[in-house]
Amino acid sequence: MTKKVRMAIVGASGRMGLQLIQAVHQSQTARLVAALVRKKSPLINTDAGEFAGIGSIKVVFSDDLEAISDAFDIMIDFTSPQATLSHLAFCCKHQKSMIIGTTGFDEFGKEEIKKAAKKIGIVFSANFSIGVNLMLQLLEKTAAMIGDHSDIEIIEAHHRYKKDAPSGTALAMGEKIAKALGKDLQKEAIFDLTASLNERALGKIHFSTIRAGDIVGEHTVLFAGVGESFEMTHKATSRINFANGAVRAALWLAKKNQKGVFDMNDVLDFNEF
Numbered sequence: 001m002t003k004k005v006r007m008a009i010v011g012a013s014g015r016m017g018l019q020l021i022q023a024v025h026q027s028q029t030a031r032l033v034a035a036l037v038r039k040k041s042p043l044i045n046t047d048a049g050e051f052a053g054i055g056s057i058k059v060v061f062s063d064d065l066e067a068i069s070d071a072f073d074i075m076i077d078f079t080s081p082q083a084t085l086s087h088l089a090f091c092c093k094h095q096k097s098m099i100i101g102t103t104g105f106d107e108f109g110k111e112e113i114k115k116a117a118k119k120i121g122i123v124f125s126a127n128f129s130i131g132v133n134l135m136l137q138l139l140e141k142t143a144a145m146i147g148d149h150s151d152i153e154i155i156e157a158h159h160r161y162k163k164d165a166p167s168g169t170a171l172a173m174g175e176k177i178a179k180a181l182g183k184d185l186q187k188e189a190i191f192d193l194t195a196s197l198n199e200r201a202l203g204k205i206h207f208s209t210i211r212a213g214d215i216v217g218e219h220t221v222l223f224a225g226v227g228e229s230f231e232m233t234h235k236a237t238s239r240i241n242f243a244n245g246a247v248r249a250a251l252w253l254a255k256k257n258q259k260g261v262f263d264m265n266d267v268l269d270f271n272e273f
Ligand SMILES: NC(=O)C1=CN([C@@H]2O[C@H](COP(=O)(O)OP(=O)(O)OC[C@H]3O[C@@H](n4cnc5c(N)ncnc54)[C@H](OP(=O)(O)O)[C@@H]3O)[C@@H](O)[C@H]2O)C=CC1
Pocket: 010, 011, 012, 013, 014, 015, 016, 017, 037, 038, 039, 041, 078, 079, 080, 081, 082, 083, 100, 101, 102, 103, 104, 125, 126, 127, 128, 129, 164, 168, 242
């Protein structure tokens, strides 16, 4: 029998952390060996499975990352940019691969991830759902066909607790569209229309953000032309889809065993999980 890939989840008591505990537990080829929480969290020593609602899994929440440095193969991180950068330094030091789902990085943070990828393997994706990654491929094709003569709007909606805006996925969609059009998103993106008193400028990519209730994650891209418009929407109805995607990416990375930054598009054909 092949050995199971040993996973450490950081931010394990968060919204995504709890789904990741379930997803790893259900996998035939992955094994949860560590569930890390914030330093001095009151949850330390609580059974992670009990807390995630799946019954005891004999892994308790811990805040001692150094203690498990030899015990895991891949770290899965859906936390905050600041926490992820500190976990990244730890993984580089101990030569561990990483799955990064955290969004909201600034340019410095993104550069740190690129630099780390010279030492370790990383799958970094703003969205680990299969549907969104399929949509990214379709957006590339759509933008190449009709993007030049359409007004492009990216509209995203998430729960009231989300800390970054626009979502990492909305920005990834904007990047994909801009690239297909041979443009630089930094120059074409409009995040705040109230700053402009003019008609819509040609070629700009507009972003709109909704934060409300418990919306898991919805993304629509509208290509509006003259006499017709075309739109694509993805709706996540449960976070388990992101967690399953992250576990799939981790198993892919374990098998690939290479340094570098990869994304979910690299993982889509992998079905051994
Ligand atoms: N790529 C994808 O597919 C997806 C990405 N995300 C992204 O994942 C991230 C987390 O989202 P979500 O689970 O909803 O957020 P939560 O706030 O529910 O969870 C974040 C977890 O990280 C922990 N954490 C944050 N900062 C630190 C720190 N400095 N040190 C130690 N622990 C820390 C939090 O601990 P504490 O509770 O103690 O604060 C919490 O357990 C976000 O960036 C979100 O955008 C979300 C869904 C899908």
